[in-house]
Amino acid sequence: MRESSASHITAPVQATIHMGDVASAAAGLLSTLAPVKPDLVLIFASPSAMLPVLAAEMRKGLPASTRIIGCSSAGELSGEGYCNGTAVAIGFPARSFRSEVLVLDELSRLPVSRWMTGLRDMLARFKPDPGRRLFGILLVDGSSQQEEVLVATLDAALPHVMVMGGSAGDDLDFSQTFVIADQAVLQDVAILCLIETDLDVRDLIFDHFRATETRMIVTRANPAERLLLEINAEPAAEEYARIVGVPVAELSPLVFARHPLLVNMGGRFFVRAIRQQTEEGGLLLMSSIDTGAVMSLGLAEDLTEGFEAMLRGLPATPSLILSFDCILRRLAMEHAGLGGVIKDIFHRYNMAGFNTYGEQHGGMHMNQTFVGLAFLDPERH
Secondary structure: OOOOOOOOOOOOEEEEEEOOOHHHHHHHHHHHHHHHOEEEEEEEEOOHHHHHHHHHHHHOOOOOOOEEEEEEOOOEEEOOEEEOOEEEEEEEEOOOEEEEEEEEOOHHHOOHHHHHHHHHHHHHOOOOOOOOEEEEEEEEOOOOOOHHHHHHHHHHHOOOOEEEEEEOOEOEOOOOOOEEEOOEEEOOOEEEEEEEEOOEEEEEEEOOEEEEEEEEEEEEEEHHHOEEEEEOOEEHHHHHHHHHOOOHHHOOHHHHHHOOEEEEEOOEEEEEOEEEEOOOOOEEEOOOOOOOOEEEEEEEOOOOHHHHHHHHOOOOOOOEEEEEEEHHHHHHHHHOOOHHHHHHHHHHOOEEEEEEOOEEEOOEEEEOOEEEEEEEOHHHO
16 A cells, blocks of 8 residues: 555555464564554454454554454455455554444344443544544444344444444354454454544445346245245245246355345345255345345346446545455356456455455445445545
8 A cells, every 4th residue: 555645644554464374474464554553453364263363463563552453254355356364454544543442242132222322422532523534344243143233223323424344254154253352352242443534535335236127025034033934925945946047956155146135225225145045945144134025136237347337436546445345246256257357456446355244334234235435545636
């Protein structure tokens, strides 16, 4: 990454390293991050077991005031393209960023009132400043299945703050995910980081589907468990397989990635991605859905053309795009043989982040979507 020509502005920096010896990996990341004296460092890594050890090693080489947060991932993304077995670290220099971190604990119990008190108290410590932008980054334990209530709470407590983020993953194992706050390894929690900066910040959102005329009605569901049990009064897996034209025995993550379920909320379609078929013939989703919901079958469009058009629409090349990209989008890209194309895009637009089990943006939890934050020098456009 580069520092802007304006002496008072320092852009975020990113570093990517292939995991091996943890001490060597930490030293490699610190060689890029430590010189900018970061106020905040984000780390995303796989294999996930290495992440807390890596964070502890990095702690030794950063200022005592630097906060380190991160999460386990379903893969990483950087200028090297989609990766696994790497660590991506992003440093936000104290010269241009100030942050506060709040751990929203006990996700399974949903202590919403306590969360809102903490969020409002944190927001009150950021005084309005027309020369600085305020935004939030959210990292969620991807096994919690509480993102819908969580993002609604954030939207109510921070109504004028742009908040986006992703749910932690562990490849496609769906077994154990976690977040870290400094050296603490946490589960059943989310981390909300409020950040103010003198850089220009633009939010980005993209999915590669359009709704078809094929409609379905959810006739039985368990929203709390994210279970879709019946579609059109038929067992969900059988009816879905019939509609997409494959034998039910051949349902797989790739089929689910190519034929998503869409729901219309507020005039916009959002993906309700399928995680797996259950033994009872239902479909386990990555977002909740209610009985009575009307769904449309999604049709995939070009995976990269619209994505790059969105990036070209930015007023300048960003110094960094903090990126949260669903693991199912990655599967579709790799199946289509687009790894080289996407690597070139990630490199040209200075993108860094991780593959998620779900994305959050504007008070919504969604799937099979890319969301990001682009950081630009305000004096260059």
